[in-house]
Amino acid sequence: MTDLFADVNGINICYEKRGEGDPVLLVHGFGDRKEHWRAQFGELSEHFQVIRFDNRGAGKSDRADGVYSMELFADDIKCLLDYLKIKKTHIIGHSLGGMIVQNVCLKYPKRINKIILINTIAGIVPPGALPDQGIEWYINKAIKDNESLQKDPLNLFIERAKKSYSREFWKQMKENPKKRFHNIWSVEDLVEEKTAYGPTERDYYHLGEALKTHNTYERLHEIKNEVLIIAADKDKTIPLVIAKRIHEKLPNSKFIVIENAGHQSILEYPHKINQHIIKFLKT
DSSP: OOOEEEEETTEEEEEEEEOOSSEEEEEOOTTOOGGGGHHHHHHHTTTSEEEEEOOTTSTTSOOOOSOOOHHHHHHHHHHHHHHTTOSOEEEEEETHHHHHHHHHHHHOGGGEEEEEEESOOSBSSSSSSOOHHHHHHHHHHHHHHHHHHHHSHHHHHHHHHTTTSOHHHHHHHHHOTTOOBTTTBOHHHHHHHHHTTOOOHHHHHHHHHHHTTOBOGGGGGGOOSOEEEEEETTOSSSOHHHHHHHHHHOTTEEEEEETTOOTTHHHHSHHHHHHHHHHHHHO
């Protein structure tokens, strides 16, 4: 498909749109691009009008200067919906995308229909999560890993993927980087995603600024929308207990666990997750 660009909120946002019916907006995670939804975009577009886009500072969207925040990301999405003349949309976020989705729903509740949060968290600080220095350590590590990725992309990607996938699935990835999992993607595709139009050092710093502004724990009860929370039982990045805490605080949520899946469950078990998404949005 051809990349499209929307001039919104002072920047150009790169997006793709496919399908007809109720709109569904896909919000990607930390260090990813819109292509990270490769296993959802096609299947969901058979049922809905699906929009995926590169966040500010990611992919082919503008990497504007200034201080990034969850509120700024939320404003970008509201302006993108205005540009596309979408009054109300279902919205799905994975990891960092799920954090952004929470902030969109709190700031612009009338623009959101049903919500799906996948392997995400309600706050960095507090309770019991990383303080600012922890976020800075995380960002600095991401920058260092990214520098190494440029030198030896395939091997470093596979090594880093160990913590993002279940052990058995990761073994398959390591054994054959050319294998097309679910006939949709290969390890080589994911390496290309990370290296072409991937995040720069400045982009990571901007993401760190935004992470410091994320804390919705005490406001989750304000979200009255129907919410589907999808968690993975082998997620080493965001443990199951964190997803359960979000479920407990949301007044109208359902909770589903994908078994034998890691943080990147949207790639490990796409058809299973897609069916959960379709059923929830159509019910």
